[in-house]
Structure formats: C-alpha cells, structure tokens
Amino acid sequence: MFNEFLLYIRQKVSVSDEQFAGLMATASEKMVKKGSLLLQQGDVCSSTFFVASGLLRSYTIDKSGKEHIIQFAPEDWWISDRNSFYFQQPSMFFIDAAEDSKVVYLNHDFFEKAETRLPGFTTFNSMALHNSIRFMQRRVNLLLAATAEERYLDFITLYPNLTLRVPQWMIASYLGITPESLSRVRKELAKRHFKSEAK
Amino acid sequence: MFNEFLLYIRQKVSVSDEQFAGLMATASEKMVKKGSLLLQQGDVCSSTFFVASGLLRSYTIDKSGKEHIIQFAPEDWWISDRNSFYFQQPSMFFIDAAEDSKVVYLNHDFFEKAETRLPGFTTFNSMALHNSIRFMQRRVNLLLAATAEERYLDFITLYPNLTLRVPQWMIASYLGITPESLSRVRKELAKRHFKSEAK
DNA sequence: CGAGCGCTTGATTGAGTTCAAAAATCGTGG
DNA sequence: CCACGATTTTTGAACTCAATCAAGCGCTCG
Numbered sequence: 001m002f003n004e005f006l007l008y009i010r011q012k013v014s015v016s017d018e019q020f021a022g023l024m025a026t027a028s029e030k031m032v033k034k035g036s037l038l039l040q041q042g043d044v045c046s047s048t049f050f051v052a053s054g055l056l057r058s059y060t061i062d063k064s065g066k067e068h069i070i071q072f073a074p075e076d077w078w079i080s081d082r083n084s085f086y087f088q089q090p091s092m093f094f095i096d097a098a099e100d101s102k103v104v105y106l107n108h109d110f111f112e113k114a115e116t117r118l119p120g121f122t123t124f125n126s127m128a129l130h131n132s133i134r135f136m137q138r139r140v141n142l143l144l145a146a147t148a149e150e151r152y153l154d155f156i157t158l159y160p161n162l163t164l165r166v167p168q169w170m171i172a173s174y175l176g177i178t179p180e181s182l183s184r185v186r187k188e189l190a191k192r193h194f195k196s197e198a199k
Numbered sequence: 200m201f202n203e204f205l206l207y208i209r210q211k212v213s214v215s216d217e218q219f220a221g222l223m224a225t226a227s228e229k230m231v232k233k234g235s236l237l238l239q240q241g242d243v244c245s246s247t248f249f250v251a252s253g254l255l256r257s258y259t260i261d262k263s264g265k266e267h268i269i270q271f272a273p274e275d276w277w278i279s280d281r282n283s284f285y286f287q288q289p290s291m292f293f294i295d296a297a298e299d300s301k302v303v304y305l306n307h308d309f310f311e312k313a314e315t316r317l318p319g320f321t322t323f324n325s326m327a328l329h330n331s332i333r334f335m336q337r338r339v340n341l342l343l344a345a346t347a348e349e350r351y352l353d354f355i356t357l358y359p360n361l362t363l364r365v366p367q368w369m370i371a372s373y374l375g376i377t378p379e380s381l382s383r384v385r386k387e388l389a390k391r392h393f394k395s396e397a398k
Numbered sequence: 399c400g401a402g403c404g405c406t407t408g409a410t411t412g413a414g415t416t417c418a419a420a421a422a423t424c425g426t427g428g
Numbered sequence: 429c430c431a432c433g434a435t436t437t438t439t440g441a442a443c444t445c446a447a448t449c450a451a452g453c454g455c456t457c458g
Contacts, residue, residue, distance in 0.1 A: 060340050068343040083333040129328045134282040136335035141259050143342040144267040144375040176343040181446055183406055366436065380414055382438055
C-alpha cells in the first residue's frame with residue numbers, strides 16, 4: 001500500500017514511517033479499471049488523486065456532447081478539480097482512467113495533517129499550486145497564439161511518452177482540434193520530416 | 200498612501216495600523232501612465248501588483264508580433280506572473296497599464312512578513328491562488344469548447360464594466376480573435392437582440 | 399472471425415482571418 | 429469649442445485553416 005506515493009513524497013519532504021502511517025489513516029489506494037469515473041461534473045471533488053501507476057485525465061463535456069480534455073496525469077502526477085476540492089463547490093469536470101491505474105485518494109484530512117505535522121509540506125504544496133498555474137498559463141497562451149501544428153509539437157515535448165500511450169483522438173481533444181485534423185497535421189509533419197531526412 | 204490596499208486587505212484579514220505599516224515598509228505605490236510597462240518578457244517578476252485604481256493587463260507577444268492578452272486587472276485585482284515571481288524565473292509576459300493607474304508594488308518581503316505576522320494571511324493567499332487556478336481553468340475550457348460568440352458573451356458577464364472601458368481590439372485579443380471578427384460578432388448579436396426586442 | 403473502434407483520406411462547408419478601405423470616435427492643440 | 433490627425437471600429441471580398449460529413453481500411457479483442 002502507498003509504496004509509490006511514499007517514494008514520491010520522500011523526494012519532497014522528510015517523513016518517518018510512523019508519520020506517514022498517521023497521515024494516510026483516512027487515505028486509500030485503489031486499482032481503477034480503464035474507463036471508470038473518479039469524478040463527475042456536478043459532484044463536489046472530495047479527493048485529490050495521486051497517480052501511482054497508469055493514467056488519469058480530466059475533461060469537460062460541452063452541450064453538443066463533445067469531450068474536451070483539460071489535463072492528463074500519468075505516474076507521479078496529481079490530478080483533481082482544485083476549485084471544487086478547495087471551495088467545496090460542484091465540479092466542472094469529469095475525471096476518469098485512460099488506462100488501468102493505481103490511484104491514491106487524498107482527502108482534506110490528509111492535507112490538514114500534512115500541513116501541521118510536516119515542516120516543508122506547505123512549501124511543497126504551494127509549489128505544486130504554482131506549477132499548476134504555470135501549466136495553465138502556458139496552455140492559455142498556446143491556445144491563443146499557436147496553430148494546431150505548433151500545439152501538437154508542444155504536446156510531444158511536454159508529454160513525450162504519452163504520445164504513444166493515448167489514442168490520437170484524446171490528444172486531439174486536448175489540443176482543441178478534431179481527430180481528423182490531427183491526422184492531417186501528423187501526415188504533414190511526417191512528409192516534411194521525410195524530406196529533411198532525405199537531404 | 201496605500202489607502203485602497205488597506206481597505207482591501209482589511210476585508211480579508213484583521214491587521215492593525217502598526218502591523219500594516221510594518222508590512223508595507225519595502226512596498227511602494229506608484230501612479231503609472233497609460234501604456235507604461237511594469238514587466239517585460241524575459242525579466243524576473245519581482246513584484247506582485249495590486250491595482251488600487253485604473254487597469255493593468257498581462258499579455259504575450261508571439262513571433263509574428265501579435266499581442267495575446269492573458270488577463271485584465273481592474274481596481275481591487277491582483278496581477279503578476281506568479282511563476283516568475285515564485286520561481287524567480289524569466290517571465291513569459293508583459294504587464295502594462297491599459298489606463299492611468301495607481302499600483303501597489305508588493306515584493307517577497309511583504310509576503311514573507313504577512314505570512315509570519317498575520318494569522319489568516321496564508322489562508323487568504325491560498326484562496327487567491329485557487330481563484331487564479333479556477334480562472335485559468337475556465338479560460339482553457341472556453342478556448343477549447345466555445346465559439347467566438349460564446350466567449351464574448353462570457354467575457355461580458357465576467358467583466359461587465361470592462362466592456363466599456365477597454366478598446367475592442369483588446370477584448371478581441373483576450374478572446375483570441377481579430378478585431379474584425381469581434382466587430383462582426385457584435386453586429387450579429389445586435390441584430391438578433393433587436394429582433395427579439397421587436398417582438 | 400466478425401463487429402466495433404480508431405485512424406486515414408477525400409470532398410465539402412464554415413468560422414474566422416487577411417487585406418483593403420471607409421466611417422466613426424477620440425484626443426489634443428490652437 | 430472647434431478642427432485636424434490618429435486611432436479605433438466597421439464593412440466588404442477573397443481566402444485559409446480546421447470542422448464536418450462520409451467512406452474505407454486495419455486492428456484487436458471478445
């Protein structure tokens with residue numbers, strides 16, 4: 001139980017085995033099958049998820065029924081609707097498993113304990129929040145300023161291994177384009193890459 | 200000095216006049232003329248700005264020279280490049296004044312003092328970070344899922360008074376469309392509004 | 399082994415861009 | 429307070445990138 005999470009947290013703050021056991025008293029770890037929902041739009045997000053293995057994603061569904069992926073979370077990433085979790089308000093998002101995954105469920109109890117008992121946790125958590133903001137800012141800027149092709153190239157460098165793990169239609173959804181368009185972008189890139197190889 | 204900011208901060212946490220004076224020892228307040236730059240791309244953002252009056256905006260400039268507005272900050276709002284400020288890294292953004300403004304410059308010293316001396320400030324700041332995240336998430340979702348018209352309607356409800364204060368080309372930049380397109384969106388809305396009025 | 403899902407390809411459509419120019423508005427100095 | 433130049437907004441026409449619709453291919457997993 002909690003092996004991956006313990007390893008992860010020890011990279012950030014020092015914590016004894018006993019402390020860790022105390023923190024995790026009300027936490028849980030679950031194996032979730034590909035496709036299972038961990039959070040529904042409209043629900044209050046009561047856990048922040050740590051991905052021990054596998055892959056989760058958060059997304060919205062618009063009025064015409066189309067999914068729009070907000071974030072991917074592979075191993076060692078966090079995922080949550082931070083607003084919903086923090087402000088206890090209904091979530092805008094769905095979160096589900098894009099692969100069979102091992103997920104640690106961390107509730108408010110964990111964060112409260114960690115903040116009071118672990119010196120350095122507050123700093124770590126603040127850093128995580130700032131990373132989240134950086135991530136979103138970059139995303140907004142790309143959506144405002146970059147073409148589909150540029151956004152795809154950025155995606156490849158941001159999530160190099162995901163490119164192989166997730167279906168293309170999910171990448172397209174993340175990029176804000178259709179699967180057909182992504183297919184064409186890739187075709188175009190392959191063509192240009194081939195040409196420059198040939199020289 | 201700092202009148203507006205004092206009023207603002209007292210809505211959030213309780214602070215005596217003496218405490219406040221101590222906190223603000225290294226802070227400053229400046230009148231900035233419309234158009235003046237407070238932060239340049241590439242600089243490290245050494246202050247978080249509180250807008251006492253007027254209007255600031257943050258934006259990027261892409262390789263073709265086009266501006267893309269990330270955020271507006273009217274009276275009582277904060278604006279900063281939080282990553283650059285927090286991680287002391289070069290900023291992606293420009294920040295300038297869209298109107299003549301009165302701006303409070305808050306550096307790390309202020310935040311350190313506030314966190315140690317004001318109980319409740321940490322909570323307040325954490326809430327501000329979460330608000331910032333909520334704001335960005337909403338923005339990402341709109342850019343992924345909504346048409347230009349929907350984004351404009353959202354803008355009007357989010358910043359009702361700004362609609363009158365900023366030139367349309369800035370709103371267009373914020374929405375990720377051209378000024379010409381925004382003009383057409385507005386024309387279309389006016390036409391539809393007129394029709395429904397007439398009934 | 400076949401039904402379904404994901405990916406590709408083609409043809410068409412459409413939302414938004416670009417370029418150009420006119421019309422409206424703003425700000426400033428006389 | 430008016431006039432003039434500059435900026436902003438509007439309008440038009442042609443164009444472009446990506447969406448949509450539709451069909452076919454290839455895999456895989458049940």
